[in-house]
Amino acid sequence: MNDTHSPWFYRRCQVLNNCMAKRADILVRFGQRVRELRKEQGYSQENFAYACELDRTYVGGIERGERNLTIRKIEQIADTLGISLSELLEGV
């Protein structure tokens, strides 16, 4: 093995290979998770947006996998669902 590269170089290749080989886009996966939990708790999209203090069209965009939202917005959603961030991202 050509060891001119640092271990971090190989770590980076490993991460890249992992990423490319797998999963649907994170935004799509997160959107599906939010929709699933929202419906489980009986919210319409409109009521959920109101409870989250987010715009309804923004929630629609999240669920369609179009929003690269920030960790603050993720926390807003988790708080509204009454679950932890870790639970919200379970399986995502």
Add this chain to the structure above:
Amino acid sequence: MNDTHSPWFYRRCQVLNNCMAKRADILVRFGQRVRELRKEQGYSQENFAYACELDRTYVGGIERGERNLTIRKIEQIADTLGISLSELLEGV
């Protein structure tokens, strides 16, 4: 109980009360979690930034709780650490 408000109104108040009563800022909590896991895996901040394909000063900002990062960046960090998003956000 004055029921002119929808159940979602009360849900929103509940969420607000919960939020204000508790936790340090999400950015600070997440930064501490990243630092903890980075150190556990033996990365320097510089090596970790390289492996994540993020700028070192950006990683420094994350760990100081100054960055409201997006879910894509969170995934980049989780992938580099070789853990799920849910594990990365455990306890945050």
